[in-house]
Structures are given as C-alpha cells and as structure tokens.
Amino acid sequence: MPTAPNRRAVAVILLIPLLVTLALWAFAWPAARTAPRDLPVGVAGPASAAQQLEQRFEQRAGAFDVHRFDDEAAARTAIEDRVVYGAVVATPQGPHLLTASAASPVVAQLLREAVTASAPEGAPVRVTDVVAAPPGDPRGSVLGASMLPLALAGMAAGSVVTLLGLRGARAALTLVASASLAGIAVTAIAHNWLGAFAGDWWAEAGALTLTVLAIGSAVAGLATLLGPRGIGLGALLMVLLGNSFSGVTSAPQLLPEPVGTIGQLLPPGAGGSLLRSVAFFDGSAAGGAVLTLSLWSLAGLAAVLFVRRTPSPAPEAPAAPAREPALTG
Template structure:
C-alpha cells in the first residue's frame, strides 16, 4: 500500500526534527564537552622534581597520561614521534614546556595554561614549540576545515557511482580514479596555494586520495549491499558522525568518550591524523591511521565488486527469460 500525502507529510515533519537533533548532538556535544582525557604528556628531569610535577598534573583525575623521560632530548624525540603532545622539562633554571602546535594548536595552548598555572609563583615557564604549525596555518583551522570537503567529495563519488548504475570493476575503477584526482587537486590547493601543509607533496596527495577513497568506497559499498538505503547509511556515518568525531579541530583526546575513539575508527578522523603525521612529523605515528583507511577502502571496494558479480547472474537470467521472437515468413 502506497503512502498517502498525509502520511508523507507526517513523515517529513517527524524526520526533519530527528535529523536536526542528531546533527546537534553529533556536532555540539563534542564541542561543548572539550577537555583533556588521558592526554599523553611527558615529564623529564631529576626523579624528585619529576614526581612533584606528576603530582600536580594528577590533581586533575584522568586528564593526563604521564610518560617519564630521562632528559630533554628523550622528551623531544617522543614529541617528534607523536608519542606525546608535549613535555614538561625540569631544569635548574626552572620548568620548561615543550609543545607541538603542529599536532594540535588547541592542545599546545591548553598545556601552556595548565603548566603555567601550576608553576610556583613568580617562576616563569619557558615554552618551546618543538614541531610548529606551518606559517600558513598557525591555528590549525585550515587543516581542520579541509576534512569536511574531503568527506563530501567521498560521499559524492560513492553516490554518483551508485546513481549512474556503475557496477563491479567499472565502479571500483571510477572510485579509485576520482579519489586519486581529488588527492592531487586537494594537495595543489592546501599545500601549493594555501600553505596549510608542509611535508612531501606526493605523500600528502596520497593521504588525501586515500581518505576520499575510504569514504567513497564505504558509501558505494553500503549501497551495493543495502541498495539505496546504503547511501543514507554511509553518508550519515561519514559526514554526520565521522566529521565531528574526527578531532581534527582539536584532538581525539579532548573529545568526550567514546567520541574520540569512534572518530579514529572512521575515515575522516584517521585521515586527519594521517595528514598531520605525513605533513608535519615525517610520517611518524601514521601506522594506525594507514591501517584504518586501508581497511575501509579495501572493504568498500570488495563490497562494490561483490555487488557487481551478484548483479550479473540476475541480468543473465532476465535475458534468458525474454521471449524469442517468432521467425518471420
């Protein structure tokens, strides 16, 4: 039985507020609850002095995950390897704070405020930015803003492949080609023109392309498995959940649980982390994000290829059932 106009009107009135509520929850909730949660930070220096620093940091329960290092050089190496976001180094001249604004300008500012507030009165804190954000994007807002366009590009590619009726290997080839071209275009804009990125150009293009491929493959894969409903599932998952939960504007450890963890399992969050690692840290700390994006891309393309093969027997069966025209004469 087809829905009447009245039923359709009621469905619209119920669906729109539901989507608005979901969008507000997904975008506003993490932003309103931003705070450090097991944020990795290092401490280095004499054992007795380091213990005092740890005790001050632990006054905020579950805020920091403290790593001990023998000296400043070890702490710097940990920051460059993306093990910690920053480190407090205790020296005879007073405490020194090492930060990495390239990892997250928000975290760098938060650490500066926290360490300065906990320092003894009248004792200045020297701050050194070990891995600074590029001059073209000192606040990190440009990189954070680039994640949503990548998600939209991936969704658009997945939707277009589905709507245009591409199946199997043709669909996989179209998704891969579109993602590669988006990666090259995005690298030209973000690196060459805007100066948001400062690493190896081709590596950045590869990261941008892989991020788009993971999202596009997911959307097209859901569509191949679920039909047109899969487009809605994939789009909502990547844009409505993946983008605000990515932590690109701050850091995953600043988002409320379990948003930060979920965001890193989705392509937008993994793409943001991988782009930072490749562009600013020479690829350090990239392993988990590469694995996440590769799995989404591989599984999505596998679903697309499987959907194409399952459609072929059905088409062949329909062809065989067509009546054979009677001979003329």
C-alpha cells in the same frame, strides 16, 4: 484526500526535527564537553623534580597520561614521534614546556595554561614549540576545515557511481581515479597555494587520496549491499558522525568517550590523523590510520567488485480487461 501523500507529509514533518536534533547532538555535544582525557604528556629532568611535575599532572584524575623521560632530548624525540603532545622539563631556571602546535594548537594552548597555572609564583615558564604549525596556517584552521570537503567528495563519488549504475571493475576504477584527482587537487591548494602543509607533497596527496577513497568506497559498498538506503547510511557514518567525531580541530583525547575512539575508527578521523602525521611529523604514528583507511577501502571495493544485487522484479502489467464477444444478430 489520499492517505499516501498524508503519510509522506507526516514523515517529512517528523524526519526534519529528528535530523536537526541528531546533527546538533553530533556536533555540539563533543564541542561542549571538550576536556583532556588521558592526554599523553611527558615530564623530564632529575628524578625528584620530575616526580613533582608528574604529581601536578596527576592531581587532575583521568586528564593526563604522563610519560617519564630521562632528559629534554628524549622528550623532544617523543614529541616528534607523536608519542606525547608535549612535555615539561624541570630545569634549575624553572619549568621548560615543550609543545607541538602542529599536533594540535588547542592542546598546545591548554598545556601552556596548565603549566603556567601550576608553576610556583614568580617562576618563569619557558615555552618551546618543537614542531610548530606552518606560518601559512598557524592555528591549524586549514587542516581542520579540510575534513568536511573530503567527506563530501567521497560521498559524492560513492553516490554518483551508484546512481549511474556502474558495477564491477568500472566502478572500482572510477572510485580510485576520482579519489586520486581529489587528493592531488586538495594538496595543490593546501600545500602550494595556502602553505598549510609542510611535509612531502606526494605523501600528503596519498593520504588525502586514501581518505577520499575510503569514504567513497564505503558509500558505494553500502549502496551495493543495501540499495539506495546504503547512501543514507553512508552519509550518516561519514559526514555526520565521522566529521563531528574526528577530533581534527582539537584532538581525539579532548572529546568525550567513546566519541574520540569511534572517530578514529571512521575514515574522516583516521584521515585527519594520517594527514597530520605526513604533513608535519614525517609519517610518525601513521600506521594505525593507514590500516583503518585501507580496511574501509578494501571492504567497500570488495563489495563493489564481487557483490551482485539481483534487481527487484518489475511489477507485472495489469491484464487487459476481457472483452465480450459482439452479439451477433
């Protein structure tokens, strides 16, 4: 039996379990270790009462990053600017919890449970959702489910551009045009049909376009630099790690370190943060995500535009066997 097919069979036998293990680690490990880690929250009210609230948060070492505000108005502004996920205001009637389910329904529920558990027995806890998730998607399911299709769309664009042999300006224009149409289509579905987004329509389409462009450009750029192996590396970074480390279904601060930080440096995580900012918070705290996505897009497009891969030389045809001259009589 030939050795080459044997080697390929062994490679497949070993590769499939390796990929399954890697995928399970990437998706299941962060989900199993979800917990607050330096989660930004606020306290407000009179100094003595606010200090007591702050001490209750600090009892869980490393779980919360507590910000002090003078009053409820300042705490509300910080929530709307995405400085904190929520805040507790000390009032004569008891603690008043301010949340933002649009920022993360998971965090909003976590804060509600934490404040209720730490409140004095019998003290009512009033809860106000400062930036509520839209009625069409109260649990944020659509936004959480949108990242994988966006990653697949970017992967498809970068892979097809590479496999079709498009180069230079034609490849760059193809990536930009496909990302733009994908952004418009997804916005039409999520905003107009499902009612899951509540921000400016064109800002949402721009955020989705930039996300798909960053992923597609990165994949095409890696393929330009590394050949077909670049597509595999792009799939690993954008789909497997980028999607599972994005924190879009919960919050980056709920993922184990350094997963939360890595996820925000990859296009799916940055795209999820940018989309949440423009869809619910009028673009607040969107600068870092825009910068991350722009760098990925520019780096990938630069590789597509300016890097020229020298094709590998074609194997030489085997020389025809020499023929002996015919014997003459």
